[in-house]
Amino acid sequence: MTRFSLGKYLLPTYVFLTFLFLMVPIGYTFVFSFNDSIKSNIIWRGFTLDNWLNVCDQADVCGAFGNSLLVAVTATTVSTVLGTMIAIALVRYRFKFRSATNLLLFLPLATPEVVMGAGLAAQFLDFGWTKGLTTVIIAHVMFTLSFVVVTVKARVATLDPALEEAGRDLYASPMQVFWKITFPLLLPGILSAAMLAFALSFDDFIITQFNSGSVDTFPKFVYTAASRGIPPEANVVGSFVFIVAIAIVIAVQVRSAMKKRKLLSK
């Protein structure tokens, strides 16, 4: 009897409390984005919408946010294209040096960011390249690429090659087969890979700090501001990104749930 009730209530209670713990700093950041602070944002001084309405009064926050968006969009585009190509090759083709390829793709996932960041910075120093937006984008494509491969690869593996064969049997050109059959079927995987790459790039700090020179991204701005106090406008940007991301995740889940229901009702 005791064991039964323990098993029934202990685990759910534990899970609930842990989730509460996970949400504490998120809630804190959100609440303090409404703080009517003067300079630093440490003590609660009262509620205001001012930080949300005039985010760009803190020009640094806005500029850094813009840079982060630019870097994330560019890096995500490049690494999604390169990564999808690799993922297709890994599942569909047999080739020499397969384990070397697997290892080369795995290593960036297993390397501490500080090593990748310092290594690239040392290389840029040797090359005599000036650090800036370009070097940040180069770095972000590098460390997001393997994540894209892993995510798309899982989708390619579920694809039935017979569908493409049917297309070819019906005299579709290789181009048509790819764009009319393969690509639409892979799209959900490619989209989630792109979302993952975007999130990783947008939130990256360590590799960015080593390779950005004087350019500020949003995480870099927060790190630099931490010594003198992070302005509430940074909390606004963080909370805004959080709300958008959660909305996207919920929309995707609702959509797939509705699809499932439709399929079941047919």
Add this chain to the structure above:
Amino acid sequence: MAFVAFGSQAPTKEQGPSKTGRAALFLLLPGLFYLALFFITPLVSLIITSLKAPSATGAIGRYDFGLEFGNYVYAVTQYAPQIFRSFSFAILATVIALAISYPIAYFIAVKSRNRPLLKGILLTLVVAPFFISFLLRTFAWKQIFSNDSLVVNVLKDIGIFGADSYIIGTNFAVVFGLVYNFIPFMTLPIYANLDRLDLSLVEAGSDLYASPSKTFRKITLPLSLPGVISGTLLTFIPISGDYVVASRDFLGGPDTAMIGNVVEANFLRIQDYPTASAISVMLMATIVVLVSAYVRRSGTDDLL
């Protein structure tokens, strides 16, 4: 172009991955070349830099090519406490994160298996911290535990803390922050593994009169070991190189610096590139040894 070649050579279902040749090269080469240029050669640059000698001109931040293996000796003797601290923190935080995460992953994967809505909500909550900058989250903890905060004052009032006790800047605060930041990295791989757990095996255990705890130890836990291992790697590796949490501007203090802090300070502040590189090379070597032990166990195809 590459996709055209792909379309014409896709194998039939029975053959599985079989076709080889130019199509595969077209698809693979751009990405692999990119990684060679911006992942592999930087590691070589790091090794070369770690052996450089101070420039003959004596200018700050200028170094000449050399074979100064003494840089490694200097790095180890100079920064032994930080290196030791990094691995102690990383091991401790990984173990705590595992203890916290396993029951959560189990609850989501096994107990919520037939309740898709609950499962969806819980999974969203696990990844939710990813959606807000980890610097903001870490800074929030700093403020929550700061010296005049509610938490510290309550601890003082009920007598757990003395009048001059504090949290921020201690080893506890740093390990706490590391554990918090990496719980999702530990939970997700274990969840992904337990999600595929065949529950009929667990039932078989109880049919044969094994107690629930014995069934867990003999069936569930061993089967979930691959998930535990990848979660451990995904947590341990980033923690060993992290320098945000232990930074004095975040949860750390004067005596909490980790390897990452040393590399950051040497590389970006005092421009001692050889020392920073030597430490990075040693960190990388440690990780490669760890990973190759894992590869020897499970092969390369399960890596990705």
